[in-house]
């Protein structure tokens with residue numbers, strides 16, 4: 094059952110989930126991001142849209158700590174994480190999915206999720222070969238259910254459809270105790286049926302989990318978000334509700350009309 098925005102926000106505490114102030118990222122002389130300021134409330138679900146080269150992936154890389162910004166600050170749940178390495182941000186509840194698959198294709202669905210749960214749990218660096226942890230196994234099964242893969246939990250990942258593999262990636266991002274997830278084009282390459290399933294999975298994520306979704310499929314992006322940020326040439330040029338963005342003439346000209354690659 095879908096949860097209202099108000100329910101999600103009240104479930105999620107007070108500090109902003111994410112706050113970027115004046116973030117600029119240079120690659121030599123090229124500004125991939127210029128003076129980007131962005132606030133995402135706890136539990137908020139936001140789409141970031143823009144044509145190829147707009148700076149969306151660079152934005153994700155700065156938020157995760159894969160790249161440091163050249164200028165500006167990034168706060169995660171009220172804490173300045175601008176200089177933090179990626180793993181410190183993961184410890185604070187940040188997760189990310191990638192456009193390319195990072196799955197263990199020779200292992201089962203459940204083993205993949207179990208390993209992700211173990212990877213973010215205490216004792217993951219133990220030198221003693223661990224016994225199966227029943228609590229983590231239970232969490233893994235719950236996540237398999239959340240992404241509609243419980244019926245294929247013992248199937249090897251290599252035998253899954255492409256869409257099911259993308260669903261599994263979402264389960265991996267949900268391992269541990271995520272509070273904020275960055276989804277990088279989760280609908281890319283999906284069939285219409287798989288897209289509908291993706292929309293259902295994202296819509297029904299736990300109330301306190303906010304996210305940013307980069308998505309070229311406008312239909313998916315606007316249906317799973319309550320706010321939209323439009324980027325162009327490394328800058329934010331428009332923010333609004335999905336209905337406002339969809340009907341905005343400038344957006345239509347730049348993005349929906351031929352500007353989108």
Ligand SMILES: Nc1ncnc2c1ncn2[C@@H]1O[C@H](COP(=O)(O)OP(=O)(O)OP(=O)(O)O)[C@@H](O)[C@H]1O
Pocket residue numbers: 120123124125143144145146147148149150151152
């Ligand atoms: N590691 C890098 N080194 C040099 N230039 C880069 C690097 N990463 C990105 N860029 C440049 O920064 C700009 C923004 O790229 P970015 O990948 O963030 O855009 P995007 O909106 O994610 O595009 P797409 O939709 O094609 O993935 C582009 O001009 C790109 O060529």
